Amino acid sequence: MKVAIIGGTGFVGLHITRHLLAAGHVPRLLVRSGSDKKIAHAEACEIVHGDVSNLPSLLECVRGCDAVIYLIGILREFPAQGITFEALQYQGVVDTIQAAQDNCVGRFILMSANGIRPDGTAYQRTKYRAEQALKESGLRWTIFRPSVIFGDAEGRMEFCSQLKQDIIDSPLPAPLFHAGLLPFKAGLFELAPVSIKDVADAFVLAVTESRTESQTYTLCGPERLSWKAILSTIAAASGRTKLMVPAPALAIKLAAGLLDRFPWFPISRDQIQMLMEGNVCAENDSFARLGLTPTHFSLDQLEYLTRGN
Structure with a gap:
């Protein structure tokens, strides 16, 4: 075809x-x-x-x-x-x-x-x-x-490569975003890579x-993983450990409100909002319906992050 x-x-x-x-x-x-x-x-x-x-x-x-x-x-x-x-x-x-x-x-x-x-x-x-x-x-x-x-983007940017470049490789601590002013549930919102x-x-x-x-x-992938767990896995796959600190999402959104019109600013207000909403499937049966078995988000699947290092 x-x-x-x-x-x-x-x-x-x-x-x-x-x-x-x-x-x-x-x-x-x-x-x-x-x-x-x-x-x-x-x-x-x-x-x-x-x-x-x-x-x-x-x-x-x-x-x-x-x-x-x-x-x-x-x-x-x-x-x-x-x-x-x-x-x-x-x-x-x-x-x-x-x-x-x-x-x-x-x-x-x-x-x-x-x-x-x-x-x-x-x-x-x-x-x-x-x-x-x-x-x-x-x-x-x-x-x-x-x-x-x-997955391996072969020189293009994808989810894990972007996080490695912007957060894991940065000299600054990794932000564990949280709602409100107090760091309850910092970095615990879930994604399903x-x-x-x-x-x-x-x-x-x-x-x-x-x-x-x-x-x-x-x-969605077979695991629901917290933001913190995902950052830890990417850091480990990159051969690093990473200091992580709570970061109020409101403060980041305020900064983005001033700066996200510039391409060099790493994140927009809407991206922060969608990230904090999480990204998991309410019904995770689509791969079964398709007759496919989804791949686990694991260290061996992220080896592409160290290529060229």
Whole structure:
């Protein structure tokens, strides 16, 4: 099958492209100018140069394909640079749906996110609206909502690499965020890291399995781990120990309110809010429904963090 991938040069796209090729499919990637070096196995892929905001490029990318996978997502927006949740996480999906409809490509697989809701942050709201647009499109859809994704990014940035760079490798103590002024339950909010291999397996399975149509899958790893435990595991995988201290989330949000418009500031107000909400699956049966076994978040799965050190 020929599969159009919108957002195929990022961390998740790298692995999905590779898994599609291994399964005998032909990926066709929409690639922005200057991003050719980010393409995995370019010699085996079809490449369309363009941007998700360019409708002719979208039409060219999906034309003649059997399925479309939409992966574009951002954690922070920078409106002055044209990088917004509205443009990339909602309007891009709407325009790609239209391109699929215009080209009679009936199969559409969307990367969403665990924890989205209509009254959440801008990130959560645009992801939610994109899901609704897809469900109302008349296309044969599948939606995946992963928790935080870990795995070898091969030079790209992912969840654990980012935490290693910003927190573990920093000379400052690691922050154990907590609500309120007193450090009750500091760093005890929970996440369920999911392996990129498992996420890619799920996407590739959905390309051909009709039983995944009209289904939404929340993809969480098998463990619910506290923020503190995750930082400790990343530190251990990096061959380090790390001092950790309570940090009131309110103070960080106030600082972010002043500075998160600058790319060098490590976190935004909305990211703090979503982090403190936690990111675990209320019902963690999606991998069982898919017939897949999720990977544990463990030291041997994080060995990529020491490469090049």
